[in-house]
Amino acid sequence: MKKTIHQKWLERVNYDIDTAEAMYTTGRYIYTVFMCQQALEKCFKAFMAFKKMDVTPVHNLRRLAEMTGIIGEMGKEELKKIDFLSQYYLNARYKEDIEELSSQISADVAKEFMNFSREKIKWLTLKMRQ
Numbered sequence: 001m002k003k004t005i006h007q008k009w010l011e012r013v014n015y016d017i018d019t020a021e022a023m024y025t026t027g028r029y030i031y032t033v034f035m036c037q038q039a040l041e042k043c044f045k046a047f048m049a050f051k052k053m054d055v056t057p058v059h060n061l062r063r064l065a066e067m068t069g070i071i072g073e074m075g076k077e078e079l080k081k082i083d084f085l086s087q088y089y090l091n092a093r094y095k096e097d098i099e100e101l102s103s104q105i106s107a108d109v110a111k112e113f114m115n116f117s118r119e120k121i122k123w124l125t126l127k128m129r130q
Contacts, residue, residue, distance in 0.1 A: 013039050013043045036116075045064070
């Protein structure tokens with residue numbers, strides 16, 4: 001059976017969250033958080049494809065949540081976390097001093113965002129089964 005577009009996006013989601021786990025295991029916490037952002041971004045885009053929406057080149061997670069119409073289902077703390085991840089996406093890719101940025105992410109912070117990302121991925125994936 002041929003895979004749908006949203007299923008192809010979900011394969012990328014799984015790859016990215018597995019990569020986040022690998023980066024966590026090696027102590028590369030900046031990349032753990034970056035890959036969590038990537039996984040969530042692609043999960044939102046999978047949801048867009050599932051809903052037959054145009055998938056646009058947007059990286060801001062809050063904006064993607066707005067575009068998909070599910071932002072109202074997210075609580076204040078969840079929105080704070082997706083805002084953090086969205087900012088980290090830009091910082092991780094473009095910040096000059098990677099050592100300084102890396103020192104701001106502890107193992108506990110990286111683990112918290114990995115758990116949060118897995119939880120949101122599961123939530124969005126379940127929505128695609130309805």
